[in-house]
Each structure stands twice: as structure tokens, then as C-alpha cells.
Amino acid sequence: MNNLGEKARLHLAHADLTVRRHPKTFSAIVTAVLTLSGVTAFGVAPLSMVDSTPKNIQTVTESVSPEGLAAQAEALAEYEMLLHRSDLTRSTDTADTLLRRLGVSDPEASAFLRKDPVARTILSGRPGKMLRAVTESTPGGGELQELVVRGPASDDAHLTSHFTRITVRRTDHGLTALSEQVPMKIETRSGAATVTTTLFAATDEARMPDHITGQMADMFDNDVDFRKDIKPGDSFAVVYEAMTADGEPVTWSGATGRVLAGRFIHGKETHEAVWFQEAGKKGEYYSLKGQGKQKAFMASPLAFSRVTSGFAMRFHPILQTWRAHLGIDLGAPMGTPVHTVGNGVVNFAGVQNGYGNVVIIGHSGGRETVYAHLSRIDVNKGAPVTQGSVIGAVGATGWATGPHLHFEFKVKGAQVDPTQVARASESSELSGATRARFEGQSRQMHAQLMESIVRPVGKLARVE
Structure with missing residues (x-):
């Protein structure tokens, strides 16, 4: 296919060069072709419409010479492509x-x-x-x-x-x-696709920017485990803001739009969310029933990763013994940003034995989270942090055989399963005074989601 395209390009280039070198000849050829076309145009008719009944037929031939053709051909020869x-x-x-x-x-x-x-x-x-x-x-x-x-x-x-x-x-x-x-200008765009291999392959098919994919994962983080539960057949639709420069979506980091609404079908479960901001409060995502999607704690401090060791017994790779693993290990490339899973204050930021570089954050209700083996630390002891803040980066310091994040969740000093705590944590709910405005906005966003599913972009598969 590439060879054919290259040959076509060379033929076009050669033709263009010929026109530039011999404009008079080209003009004469065009004039002759169009004149002959005029002469023969009257003799063309579909065979299926010819009546076989003998008739007296009279043939009239007339020469047609379009006015101004020579001048137009001359101008075409001089046109600069x-x-x-x-x-x-x-x-x-x-x-x-x-x-x-x-x-x-x-x-x-x-x-x-x-x-x-x-x-x-x-x-x-x-x-x-x-x-x-x-x-x-x-x-x-x-x-x-x-x-x-x-x-x-x-x-x-x-x-x-x-x-x-x-x-x-x-x-x-x-x-x-x-x-x-x-x-820059903000445009509203939509995308929809069905997962056939990976989530990123599907979002690429939907022509969604990577930062929109990350926001979609955060939006449904407490409903779907995007690190291990995504399967072929899962589908999604999103309506999002696109920052544009002269009408073209920007490709650099820092200029990112927001997901306005999303729908994710995982197996037999359907999850939907809409962005909404109450007056005087921080905006967040809500279900169509007005319940906040953002829990007090996120399920994971990494946007995308794989669980390499869960909250269970395991054979320790360095100590070579079976022992309880009271946290989860998340595999990710060196330098991947690590986010705090909830609001709190930095209780510790430094080096601790096997943990290597570690950050410990205190949260309300006697809860703590631990982020270990970091390649760098971006916060200081005593600093306040908000959910999603970057506190460091994935590394392999301390007792680590490779780059990963060791993450723990403690309640009054005892380690608990972080995933269970995140999904059971409290969430906000809309007040009655703003519910009517929310319902109007959510109906509008839901309609746009359905439209993106029915008429997906490009070759996107329809989500049923």
C-alpha cells in the first residue's frame, strides 16, 4: 500500500511539473478534451431504457464550444498549488x-x-x-x-x-x-467504545486524551477496580471538555479539560456519574441519584498499576519466609507519581529501615496511610495534604527487589485491607436546596452520554 501511495505521489509531482513547463500545451489539451465531450454527450443513454420498437430516428450532431475555456485553462496552468x-x-x-x-x-x-x-x-x-x-x-x-x-x-x-x-x-x-x-477555547466532546483488549486501547479508539482516561478511572474508582477487573466486553461513554488551540485539541500537559459525565458498564453493572458543583463548595462527581462518587479515601494511590502482592500471607522475597503481608504492593515504573488517598497531615517523611523512603499521613478518626519504597519525597512533616496530592514517586528504596509502591492503611494502629476501607468510607450527598438544579444538569448530561453511545466517534463500537 505504501509503494502504491509513493508511486501516486511521484506521478502527481511529475504531472504538476509538466503543467508548469508546458502551460500552453496543457491548455490546448484541456480545450480539446472538453470540446469532444460536448460533441459526444448527446449520444450517451442507459441501454436498459432503449425501446426495441422500430422508430424513425434522426441524428443531429452539433459542435459545442464552451466560452472562455482557453482563458480558464491558461489560468489553471499558471495556478500555484x-x-x-x-x-x-x-x-x-x-x-x-x-x-x-x-x-x-x-x-x-x-x-x-x-x-x-x-x-x-x-x-x-x-x-x-x-x-x-x-x-x-x-x-x-x-x-x-x-x-x-x-x-x-x-x-x-x-x-x-x-x-x-x-x-x-x-x-x-x-x-x-x-x-x-x-x-485557549473549551469545546465539549464525547467518546464511547467497548473494551476488546485493554482499557487504553479502547480509549485510544475513542480518541480520548490520556488525562481524560485517568479522570474516568478516578471517577469510578470505588465502583470498578481498573487495575485488575477490566475485561473484554466492558464498555464506556464520556462527555468531556477539550482545551483547543485554533480549533485543535492541545497535546501538551497542563492544559487539561474535565470529564463532565461518564457511563461505565462492567459485566452486568452500570455506573454513571455527573460533575456538579454546589455554590461555595468544591465540585465533585455524583451519581444520577445525587450521591457523591468521591469517597473519603481513594482505593489506590496510583492512577494505573497492577497489584503484585495483596493483603494476605506471602513468601517474602528477601527474608525467604512465609509471613503476613499487611498492605498491598503496586507495581509501576520508577518515578510514577504517588498520590495521597485522603485529606490529612504528614506525620512522617523520611527513611525507615526496610520501608526506605516513606511517607506516613494521619487522617481523621485515628486512621493512617503508609507509602513506602519511594524514589523521592515531595512533602515535609506537618504539612497538610488533600486527596489526590502528589507526595512522592515510585521507587525501590529499602527492602525492595524492584520498583513498586508498598501501601498500608491503619485504623488505630492496626493494618486493614485498603480496598475494603476505601469502598466503605463515607461520601457526600447533595442538599435539598440544590437537588433541582442538579437533576436538570444530570438529565442534560445523560442525554449527551446516550447520544455519544448511539453515534460514536469514527469506528467506535456501539455500546448496548
Whole structure:
């Protein structure tokens, strides 16, 4: 298929070059073809409609010559075709490799990207900036006419509201570069899919950004164990905010929209949630009955991981003995952010024997959570933390055979199963004064969810 596409591209390039070199000849050919088409047009008719009954038939032939055809063909021969290509910047990009990937063959543009103070910032900073190049259509790549680059705002205070647009444009006086800070816009989008292999494969099929996938997992964290319970046949639908730059969804971190509503079907169970904010309170997700989905404690301090050792007896890999494992081990890559599962205060942040780098957080009701084997610690003793705050990163310090997080939940000093505590913990409920407003909003969001299921994006499977 790639060979066919390359051959077609070469044929088109050759045809374009021929037109540019012989515009008069091309005009004459077009005129002749259209004239002959006019002569023969009257002789075409479907055979199925021909009546076999003998009739007196008179054939009339008339030459048709469209007016202004020569002038139009002449203008077509002189028309300059432009090509548009899009891509993302990469960490290994240089001015030459970036332009070559965009189909640009222009030494002047390469030199400009290396020397101009504004244009040089295109290749600085984090990769993932969005590119759109406009070039002339010529064999082997054309001269750069315009390059538009969109990336994060230059000011950290505006990362969630603005983006940087750099425009390199060819003028009568040469290439120029302009950098602007432009407000992002919020669009409402939806996606739906059925899991056939993994959750991430399904969300990729639904064209959902990774941060939206993470929010969906957090939203239903106390209903479904996304680390081990997801199976083929499970399905979902979401309505979410998409931050856009000039109409294109942003691809860099920091500018993230929110999931507004979600529906997850796990086996025979259906779970739904809607984002809602009461006046003067922090917004959160509620079931369609107005019960808060956010428990006092999250089920896991890691967004996605696998349980490598549960709350049970196990053979200790270092001590080589059978003993009770009074916590859970969560396998994850080195450096994965670790979040506190509930509001509280840091009781300890430092090193403790086999735990290595460890953080211990005190919660209300005599409860504590323990996060061990961290590669780094991001909080200090005595600091207040809120649910979801990053307190460190996955590591392999202390008695650890590989990168993972050891997580414990204690109630009055005794270890208990963290998953059971999270699912049984308290949640909020809407007051009567705001219920009517919530019900109106939830009906609207539910309707959008159903619409995304009936008319999924692209090739998404319909969720029954």
C-alpha cells in the first residue's frame, strides 16, 4: 500500500511539473478534451431504457464550444498549488530534520530557524508542539511559505488558559517570525467504545486524551477496580471538555479539560456519574441519584498499576519466609507519581529501615496511610495534604527487589485491607436546596452520554 501511495505521489509531482513547463500545451489539451465531450454527450443513454420498437430516428450532431475555456485553462496552468502538512515536534529535532519531515526543501528556512531569536524557540523546551507547514508543490519538497507552531504558554501562570502561537511567514522582504500568547477555547466532546483488549486501547479508539482516561478511572474508582477487573466486553461513554488551540485539541500537559459525565458498564453493572458543583463548595462527581462518587479515601494511590502482592500471607522475597503481608504492593515504573488517598497531615517523611523512603499521613478518626519504597519525597512533616496530592514517586528504596509502591492503611494502629476501607468510607450527598438544579444538569448530561453511545466517534463500537 505504501509503494502504491509513493508511486501516486511521484506521478502527481511529475504531472504538476509538466503543467508548469508546458502551460500552453496543457491548455490546448484541456480545450480539446472538453470540446469532444460536448460533441459526444448527446449520444450517451442507459441501454436498459432503449425501446426495441422500430422508430424513425434522426441524428443531429452539433459542435459545442464552451466560452472562455482557453482563458480558464491558461489560468489553471499558471495556478500555484500549495501543500499543507501537520506534525509534532520531537526531542531529537533539528531545524533540518523538522523541515524535512514537513516536506520542506529550503536552506533559507533552515538557517532562519537556527538564527532568528523567535524562530529558535520552536525547537526549545518540551517536545510535542503542534506544527503546520505550508509549502509550494514541487518534486522533492517545496519552499516554505508559512509555518505555524502551537505550544504551551510562555508564562507558567497562564498554562491552563493560553497557548503560544509562533508564525513563520514568507513575505516580499524574506522570512519573518511572530510569537503571540492566545487564549485557549473549551469545546465539549464525547467518546464511547467497548473494551476488546485493554482499557487504553479502547480509549485510544475513542480518541480520548490520556488525562481524560485517568479522570474516568478516578471517577469510578470505588465502583470498578481498573487495575485488575477490566475485561473484554466492558464498555464506556464520556462527555468531556477539550482545551483547543485554533480549533485543535492541545497535546501538551497542563492544559487539561474535565470529564463532565461518564457511563461505565462492567459485566452486568452500570455506573454513571455527573460533575456538579454546589455554590461555595468544591465540585465533585455524583451519581444520577445525587450521591457523591468521591469517597473519603481513594482505593489506590496510583492512577494505573497492577497489584503484585495483596493483603494476605506471602513468601517474602528477601527474608525467604512465609509471613503476613499487611498492605498491598503496586507495581509501576520508577518515578510514577504517588498520590495521597485522603485529606490529612504528614506525620512522617523520611527513611525507615526496610520501608526506605516513606511517607506516613494521619487522617481523621485515628486512621493512617503508609507509602513506602519511594524514589523521592515531595512533602515535609506537618504539612497538610488533600486527596489526590502528589507526595512522592515510585521507587525501590529499602527492602525492595524492584520498583513498586508498598501501601498500608491503619485504623488505630492496626493494618486493614485498603480496598475494603476505601469502598466503605463515607461520601457526600447533595442538599435539598440544590437537588433541582442538579437533576436538570444530570438529565442534560445523560442525554449527551446516550447520544455519544448511539453515534460514536469514527469506528467506535456501539455500546448496548
